[in-house]
């Protein structure tokens with residue numbers, strides 16, 4: 076099937092997707108749509124983010140749902156509220172000309188009563204997060220006996236988020252004669268296990284190579300000292316004045332801290348992560364989608380729901396442990412035929428991960444040098460000149476001031492005039508970068524000539540200051556009502572063949588309460604540390620009583636030690652923050 080028309084979709088659907096701008100099916104759609112329209116066989120479909128999976132399962136479901144049967148016939152499970160809403164919106168677009176088909180989103184953190192009353196009216200397609208879906212099944216408000224299609228969308232991400240048990244329960248309680256479809260960008264062992272346990276002899280299809288980065292994405296990395304990570308980020312933002320992208324961080328805390336620093340340094344940036352309230356998240360996402368926000372600092376999970384096709388850059392503030400996550404991230408740029416750049420800020424200890432990602436995924440990285448002051452100034456200058464050339468001049472309004480202005484400027488030659496005007500903006504950059512050190516690792520850093528007192532003096536004035544004290548970060552966190560975390564020691568480490576995501580899953584599954592938030596996790600060789608919302612200290616200790624891992628008893632106790640990774644040897648006051656290590 077090379078055209079939607081050949082698939083056997085009804086005219087109402089063809090009209091609707093034509094309006095959405097779908098001309099040709101994507102590869103995963105080609106394969107999945109014809110499969111679902113012709114076979115009842117379960118299906119595992121692998122395709123990376125942005126390949127059109129929603130329509131791949133959505134169109135054949137909308138095609139086959141029976142609107143005259145007042146029962147829920149399709150249940151779609153996905154990891155986040157944002158995705159629920161996105162998928163529901165897509166389904167409503169697909170069924171625009173089949174108005175009797177009702178699709179509803181159900182997710183946590185929103186009134187369950189309203190969702191119950193919507194369900195009571197009868198809906199054909201339910202899109203939900205596993206926790207809320209399960210609640211509503213228990214309450215007997217979501218009836219599942221007539222489910223014909225059960226879709227697990229972003230199955231790998233649902234597992235990463237600790238939904239394994241909820242999924243197990245849902246999968247084992249939907250016993251009708253259903254077709255189960257599992258969509259995932261990656262195929263970790265646990266997904267294979269779900270497929271094995273709950274699916275009957277599934278067909279497996281994958282579109283193109285699994286986990287291959289988009290072809291029009293360039294992969295760049297910058298090698299810096301760990302303590303220079305943030306400064307390198309700023310230089311990259313400065314050298315790409317028109318940047319529109321996502322900065323990926325590992326934890327919610329780091330996300331907030333980096334965003335706070337960028338904001339306080341005058342960049343058009345904001346944070347998106349799970350510690351924010353839903354309305355804060357919606358606001359940030361809207362500003363980003365509409366292009367009012369240039370840099371979105373986000374965790375992987377929070378960035379899931381964002382569907383923006385024209386990002387110029389992805390910045391990996393840290394390299395993820397899992398190569399597949401790197402591919403997810405970089406696949407968010409270079410979409411819809413546009414080119415994109417995926418940037419990684421890497422310190423020496425992470426360098427091997429670059430090779431690991433290359434080996435796993437056939438992409439090639441180019442090492443780049445962190446731009447020096449001159450380069451940035453040049454970029455900014457040309458950007459400024461472009462702005463001057465392209466600015467709309469409001470003749471009517473400016474007219475009456477002109478005589479005075481002409482008079483005032485009459486002693487300047489044309490050349491001098493240009494120089495003066497440009498300098499108004501440009502001097503800030505020039506001054507800021509005039510003594511900028513070389514951030515590239517391995518090259519002896521020049522001494523920064525500015526005295527520290529001078530630095531602080533005009534920190535307010537200039538947006539791009541490279542100094543930021545730990546206290547600044549703290550204060551902001553407090554204002555935003557950041558949670559307190561307690562730090563625990565656990566006698567499990569990388570020598571036990573566990574990686575960081577594995578450890579997080581282990582902790583989450585042991586605590587068994589999704590309300591409990593896991594903060595920073597530091598995996599060491601022989602043991603590890605993890606942070607838990609302080610109000611759950613007792614619960615956490617109890618959860619690990621008598622716990623055994625790989626047949627060995629495990630010790631978990633409160634830790635008083637501060638973090639973690641080896642710090643840079645020279646420690647200057649105020650020159651680094653804990654999350655820069």
Ligand code: ADP
Pocket residue numbers: 096097098099100101104122123124125126127128129130382
């Ligand atoms: P995935 O779930 O694989 O990450 P989505 O289903 O969210 O991808 O689709 C990504 C984007 O591509 C959406 O904006 C969607 O509207 C668009 N899209 C999907 N299928 C097509 C198609 N056949 N032609 C053009 N655009 C499409």
Ligand code: MG
Pocket residue numbers: 128129228
């Ligand atoms: Mg999707």
